[in-house]
Amino acid sequence: MARKTKLDRQQLQHFVHLSKRKYRKQRSALKSLFKDDAYRIEPDVKVTDRSIFKYWKTRHRLFSRMQTKDLYMTRELWFSVTPESLAKFAARFIKSCLPDAQVVLDVYCGGGGNTIQFAQYFQKVYGVDSSLEHLYCTYRNAQAYNVEDRIWLKYGDWPTMSRKGRFEKLQIDCVFSSPPWGGPQYLNSELYDLENALQPRGLRETLQGLLRVSENVVMFLPRNSDLGQVSQVTRELLGNEALCKVIYVKDNGYLKGIMCFWGEKFYNYSSPTTTEGPATENVSPSVDYAIDG
Numbered sequence: 001m002a003r004k005t006k007l008d009r010q011q012l013q014h015f016v017h018l019s020k021r022k023y024r025k026q027r028s029a030l031k032s033l034f035k036d037d038a039y040r041i042e043p044d045v046k047v048t049d050r051s052i053f054k055y056w057k058t059r060h061r062l063f064s065r066m067q068t069k070d071l072y073m074t075r076e077l078w079f080s081v082t083p084e085s086l087a088k089f090a091a092r093f094i095k096s097c098l099p100d101a102q103v104v105l106d107v108y109c110g111g112g113g114n115t116i117q118f119a120q121y122f123q124k125v126y127g128v129d130s131s132l133e134h135l136y137c138t139y140r141n142a143q144a145y146n147v148e149d150r151i152w153l154k155y156g157d158w159p160t161m162s163r164k165g166r167f168e169k170l171q172i173d174c175v176f177s178s179p180p181w182g183g184p185q186y187l188n189s190e191l192y193d194l195e196n197a198l199q200p201r202g203l204r205e206t207l208q209g210l211l212r213v214s215e216n217v218v219m220f221l222p223r224n225s226d227l228g229q230v231s232q233v234t235r236e237l238l239g240n241e242a243l244c245k246v247i248y249v250k251d252n253g254y255l256k257g258i259m260c261f262w263g264e265k266f267y268n269y270s271s272p273t274t275t276e277g278p279a280t281e282n283v284s285p286s287v288d289y290a291i292d293g
């Protein structure tokens with residue numbers, strides 16, 4: 001079947017504001033990406049870049065449809081897409097805790113690992129990223145999962161959007177964020193410093209901005225994150241009695257990171273999930289689980 005490679009008017013609608021005059025340059029760059037069918041990964045055609053070969057070998061863990069469909073990946077996305085099992089877990093857990101939720105915002109949406117899974121469970125998903133190439137990949141990947149009609153992508157720098165109060169009036173039910181961890185060296189130190197190593201802003205500023213959009217916030221953070229900082233920031237921003245649920249998430253038996261949940265509906269929810277894996281640390285005010293997605 002012929003692949004649709006042109007960006008048409010209907011598709012352009014899903015790139016919020018890009019039809020505006022001030023985004024002329026970005027619109028034309030986006031058209032070129034579509035026209036060139038850029039960053040396409042065909043099933044079973046080996047990647048030539050040796051540095052990403054090990055990621056390519058387990059590509060089905062990133063996107064299960066990579067085995068049968070064309071997906072779209074920049075070099076950076078090979079290292080940073082949330083594995084599908086974890087993205088699915090996050091979407092399902094949020095849906096269980098917030099059954100009436102309809103609108104989710106995915107800040108730092110990358111190649112759509114999370115956006116696509118959210119779109120399977122929620123009516124409308126906004127994705128924000130400062131890389132036009134990544135937004136393009138998100139849209140293409142959403143097409144492979146037939147959920148492109150539910151996603152709305154906004155190009156730009158999140159700290160700037162946050163400062164300007166973008167998304168605050170849109171009645172977002174839950175905001176998810178998977179910020180850059182600063183490359184593979186995030187594991188170099190025993191304890192990951194959430195104020196100084198997290199990109200492009202530290203935990204306090206990031207969480208503060210996300211809480212202005214919704215009272216339900218989820219962040220995907222390194223597994224060696226300093227939970228003392230999580231506790232401190234939670235208390236500072238939400239009061240001494242506030243809680244944050246921290247879930248250790250695994251993919252294929254490997255610990256991939258932690259998911260931090262802020263919002264009453266998350267910590268009052270008792271899930272029928274398994275609790276295997278590393279010993280749970282009771283870092284007040286956090287509640288920890290280990291879950292294999």
Ligand SMILES: C[S@@+](CC[C@H](N)C(=O)[O-])C[C@H]1O[C@@H](n2cnc3c(N)ncnc32)[C@H](O)[C@@H]1O
Nearest residue numbers: 081082108110111112113114129130157158178
């Ligand atoms: C870890 S990746 C997100 C991966 C995503 N959850 C997925 O599954 O594909 C982080 C993303 O943040 C984006 N980013 C980095 N700095 C940004 C900024 N200042 N504003 C918006 N997006 C930014 C990067 O382009 C990258 O796509």
